[in-house]
Amino acid sequence: MNKNFKENISVVLSGEAGQGIQTIENLLTRILKDDGFNVFATKEYMSRIRGGSNSTEIRVGEYAVRSHSSNIDILIPLTKESVEHLKDTISSETIIIADMKNLKIDYSNAVDVPFFDIAKEIGNRIYSNIVAAGTILALFSTEKEIIYSRMKKIFAKKPELIDKNIEAVNRGYEIGEKIKNSGIIKIEIEKNSKIKDNILINGSEAVALGAMAGGCDSVFSYPMTPGTGVLLSLAQYSKSFGILVEQAEDEIAAINMAIGGWYAGARSMVTTSGGGFALMEEGVSLSGMIETPVVIHIAQRPGPATGLPTRTAQEDLNLALYSGHGEFPRAIYAPGNLEQALKLSRIAFETADEYQIPVFILTDQYFVDSYYNIEKTDLSEVRNENRITETREDYKRYILTENGISPRGIPGYGKGLVIVDSDEHDEYGHLTENLDIRIKMNDKRLSKLDLLRKNALEPEILGDDDYKNLIVCWGSNYETLKESLKNLKNTKTAMIHFPQLYPLNYDFKKYFEKAEKIISVENNATGQFSNLLKLELDAEIHERILKYDGTPFSAEELTERIKKAI
Amino acid sequence: MGNRIELFARNDEKEMDIAWCPGCGNFSILNILKAALSEMEEITPENMVLVSGIGQAAKIPHYFRTNTFNGLHGRSLPVAQMIKAVNPELHVISESGEGDMYGEGGNHFIHAIRRNPDITNLVHDNMIYGLTKGQASPTTQKGTVTPVQINGVFLEQFNPIATAITMGATFVARASSGDPAQTKEIIKKAIRHKGYALVDILQPCVTFNKINTYKWFKENSYYLDENYNSENKMKALEIAFNTEKLALGIIYKNEDKKAFHEQLTIYKENKEPLFKRKHNIKELESFINSKI
Numbered sequence A: 001m002n003k004n005f006k007e008n009i010s011v012v013l014s015g016e017a018g019q020g021i022q023t024i025e026n027l028l029t030r031i032l033k034d035d036g037f038n039v040f041a042t043k044e045y046m047s048r049i050r051g052g053s054n055s056t057e058i059r060v061g062e063y064a065v066r067s068h069s070s071n072i073d074i075l076i077p078l079t080k081e082s083v084e085h086l087k088d089t090i091s092s093e094t095i096i097i098a099d100m101k102n103l104k105i106d107y108s109n110a111v112d113v114p115f116f117d118i119a120k121e122i123g124n125r126i127y128s129n130i131v132a133a134g135t136i137l138a139l140f141s142t143e144k145e146i147i148y149s150r151m152k153k154i155f156a157k158k159p160e161l162i163d164k165n166i167e168a169v170n171r172g173y174e175i176g177e178k179i180k181n182s183g184i185i186k187i188e189i190e191k192n193s194k195i196k197d198n199i200l201i202n203g204s205e206a207v208a209l210g211a212m213a214g215g216c217d218s219v220f221s222y223p224m225t226p227g228t229g230v231l232l233s234l235a236q237y238s239k240s241f242g243i244l245v246e247q248a249e250d251e252i253a254a255i256n257m258a259i260g261g262w263y264a265g266a267r268s269m270v271t272t273s274g275g276g277f278a279l280m281e282e283g284v285s286l287s288g289m290i291e292t293p294v295v296i297h298i299a300q301r302p303g304p305a306t307g308l309p310t311r312t313a314q315e316d317l318n319l320a321l322y323s324g325h326g327e328f329p330r331a332i333y334a335p336g337n338l339e340q341a342l343k344l345s346r347i348a349f350e351t352a353d354e355y356q357i358p359v360f361i362l363t364d365q366y367f368v369d370s371y372y373n374i375e376k377t378d379l380s381e382v383r384n385e386n387r388i389t390e391t392r393e394d395y396k397r398y399i400l401t402e403n404g405i406s407p408r409g410i411p412g413y414g415k416g417l418v419i420v421d422s423d424e425h426d427e428y429g430h431l432t433e434n435l436d437i438r439i440k441m442n443d444k445r446l447s448k449l450d451l452l453r454k455n456a457l458e459p460e461i462l463g464d465d466d467y468k469n470l471i472v473c474w475g476s477n478y479e480t481l482k483e484s485l486k487n488l489k490n491t492k493t494a495m496i497h498f499p500q501l502y503p504l505n506y507d508f509k510k511y512f513e514k515a516e517k518i519i520s521v522e523n524n525a526t527g528q529f530s531n532l533l534k535l536e537l538d539a540e541i542h543e544r545i546l547k548y549d550g551t552p553f554s555a556e557e558l559t560e561r562i563k564k565a566i
Numbered sequence B: 001m002g003n004r005i006e007l008f009a010r011n012d013e014k015e016m017d018i019a020w021c022p023g024c025g026n027f028s029i030l031n032i033l034k035a036a037l038s039e040m041e042e043i044t045p046e047n048m049v050l051v052s053g054i055g056q057a058a059k060i061p062h063y064f065r066t067n068t069f070n071g072l073h074g075r076s077l078p079v080a081q082m083i084k085a086v087n088p089e090l091h092v093i094s095e096s097g098e099g100d101m102y103g104e105g106g107n108h109f110i111h112a113i114r115r116n117p118d119i120t121n122l123v124h125d126n127m128i129y130g131l132t133k134g135q136a137s138p139t140t141q142k143g144t145v146t147p148v149q150i151n152g153v154f155l156e157q158f159n160p161i162a163t164a165i166t167m168g169a170t171f172v173a174r175a176s177s178g179d180p181a182q183t184k185e186i187i188k189k190a191i192r193h194k195g196y197a198l199v200d201i202l203q204p205c206v207t208f209n210k211i212n213t214y215k216w217f218k219e220n221s222y223y224l225d226e227n228y229n230s231e232n233k234m235k236a237l238e239i240a241f242n243t244e245k246l247a248l249g250i251i252y253k254n255e256d257k258k259a260f261h262e263q264l265t266i267y268k269e270n271k272e273p274l275f276k277r278k279h280n281i282k283e284l285e286s287f288i289n290s291k292i
C-alpha cells in the first residue's frame, strides 16, 4: 500500500464534537503554512455541541488548493462512528491512521497507531488529537522548530498547557517518522518559503475585515449559524478598532438598529442567515424608502424553515433579491473567494453610502467556514470618503436631483434638519399623500438603479478565450469550478463568475452570445441565478448543474458532472 | 420663552393638514411637548431627534420642527437607541402610541429597558388602535367591545408601568394629556433623566374609545403625594399593580445606573460621535497582514 504524494494531498480528521478536531485543524493548517505549504481547510459538522460526527478536511498543495475535495488520501478518525459517517468518501486508496485496537476498527489499508494509549501515558485521553497532529507533521517532514514556535503562539494564553502538548506532538512525531521511513506514505510536495508570510483567515473573517475596510463601525445581530461568524470576528476586533457591537433582541431590532445607526452617521451592518433575514425584510423596505443605507450579510444554509442549520446552500438569492415590499433599488454582491470577500465587503459599504440603498453580501456556510492562505492585502488605494453632507438651514433630505441621489445629511451636523419618513414624503421628508409627489419620489428612488446597473462589477472570465462552452457560477463555487476547469483540460471551455449578482449591466449579455452551450452551477434546486440571468440579460442556460443536499460541490464531482453536461 | 416655543413650530404651521380628530388628546400632548422643550435651554431642534413608529400618535414629528425619524410600526425603540449610541450628543425621544410600543414593538420595549439607553420614551396611551379604526390594543380594558373583539376584550390588560419597573427601568412615570401643567413637568424630568425614561401618557380617543374618556381618566386617576419616595421599588410595584385607580407622577426612579452608551468600549477613550472619527486604514492593513 505504499503511496507517494507529489502535488497535493487531502487529510481528513474526524471525531465527535468536543474532541478537539477544531484545535488540530487550527494547529496543522498554521504550522504547515509556516512550513511553506499552501493549505485549505473546511469543516463539516452537525448542529449539536457534543457527540455526533464532525470532520475537517485539510488539503495541502504545492499550488494553491482552494476547494473541497471528495477524495480522502489520509483519514485520521478519533471515533469508530466517524469512520462509518464518512464511508461514502473513503475509497480503496484511502489510508487510515488510527488507534485500531481502541476504536475497534477493521480496515485493510490502515496504519495502527495507539493514539489513545500514548495520550494516557502523557496524562489524559484528550491529548490524542495532538499526538495525531504530531504524526501528520512528521509525514510532511516539518521541522520541530517551526512546530514549537507556532504552538507557543497558540498556547500563549495558557502556558500551563504547553509542555504536555509539546510532549504529545513529539510522541506522535516519532511514530510519523517511522511510518515515513517505512515508505508506506511518502509526501514529496514542494514547499515555497514565501507562503509562510501569507495570511490565513476564513470567510467570516474576510467579510468582517472587508467591512472594516469599508468603514464599518457598528454591527447589530441576533445569532444564527452560519451568519454568526462575522459577528464574532467583529466583536473580537471591536476593542482595537472601535466597533460598536450589539446583540439585538431579534432580527427585526437588528436591522432597525443598523438603519438608525446610518441615519445618525455610523456605518452599520447586520449579519444573519436566511431565516433571520426573513424577519428583516420590512427593514430592507424601510431602507429603500427613507434612502438610508444598510449593509446586510446573509450566510446561506439550506431551508425552508430551520432546514439544515450547519450545512451549505445558495438558496436565498431570490429572498435577498425580492425582499421588502414595494419597488426600490438594491445591490447584491457574492464573493467567490477570500480576496473577493475582503474587497466586496468594502465595496458594499461604499455602494450603500453612495446610492443610499440596502446592499447585500451573500455568502454561505461553506464559504464562511473555509479558510486558506492568501497574499497580504494592500489597502493603500482605499479612500473611504464619507459622503455625509453638512446641512444648510433650508436642507431638504429628498431634494430631487438629476441622478436621483440627494446629498445625505445627518442630525447634529450642520444647520438643517434631517427628516426621514417611512410614509411617502415630500422633499423635506414630511409625510404626503400628494400623488404627483408620490410619482416623482418613486421615480427618483428607482432611477438610482440605472446608475447602479451602469456601474455593475464586471464578471470574471477564465479559460479559453475562444470558448464554445461557457460555465456560469456565483459565490463560493468560484474556486471549485476553477479547479474543475483545470481538471477538465478541455479547450473551448471557459467559466464566468459574477461577483455582483444584481443589478447586471445589460452589456454583459455579450459574454453569453459567444457561447454555443451555456451551463450553470448552483447549490440549489431551482437555479435561482440561472433564472435571473434570463430575466436580466435574456441569457438562455442550456444545462443546469444543481446540488442541494447541504454539502458543497467537490472539484472531482463537478468535473464529472460538467463532462456529462458538455 | 415665546420665541423658544416657535423654534419647535413648523413655519408652515398654518397650512398643516393635521390628521387628528378635533378634540383628540394628541393635540394636547403636542403642545405640552413643545412647551417642555422650549423650557429646556440645552435642547434645540437641531440637537434632538424625534423618533416615531406608525399610528396616529406616531405622526407627531410631522407637526413639529426638529430632526425626525418616522420609521416602521413598532420599531422606533431600536432606531432611537442606536441613534443615541452612535451619537450621544443628540437628545433622543422615542414616541408612539401604545399599540406601537407595547404591541408590535413589545419585544423591543422589554429589551430597550434592559439596556438603559439615555432616551425618553413617550407613549400616547389611548387604550385603542386609533389609526386602524378602533381595534383592541394591549391596554384596552377588559369588556371593551370593538369591531374585531365583538364579544368584548377578555385578554389581560398589559401593564406597562409594572413591566417597566420589573425590567429594571430607571425612570417610570404616568401622566395625563388632560393636565398640561403637570405633564409638562414630568416630561421635562424624563428628558433630563440620564437613562431610559418611560412616560405613559393617558390620552382619550374621542372617536374610537367611548369608555376611557376625559371624564373617565379624571375619575380613575390620582396624583402621587408630594412626599412619595419614588426610589422604593417594591412600593412602586405595589402602586403599579393598582389598576383600579391609576397613579400619576414619577412612580419609580433610580439615578445610579449607567446609561447604555456610557458602558460601551467605543467611548472609553474617545468621546466623539462615530461620524466624526477617521478610520485608520493603514492600521487596519497591518492588522489584516498580521493574521499569518
Ligand SMILES: Cc1ncc(C[n+]2csc(CCOP(=O)(O)OP(=O)(O)O)c2C)c(N)n1
Pocket: B054, B055, B056, B057, B058, B073, B096, B097, B098, B099, B100, B101, B124, B126, B128, B129, B130, B131, B132, B137
Ligand atoms: C407592520 C404593520 N402592521 C400593521 C400596521 C397597521 N397599523 C398602523 S398603526 C396601528 C395601530 C395603531 O395603534 P397605536 O399604536 O395605539 O396608535 P394610535 O393610532 O392609537 O395613536 C396598526 C395596527 C402597520 N402600519 N404596520
Ligand SMILES: [Mg+2]
Pocket: B097, B098, B099, B124, B125, B126, B127, B128, B129, B130, B137
Ligand atoms: Mg393607541
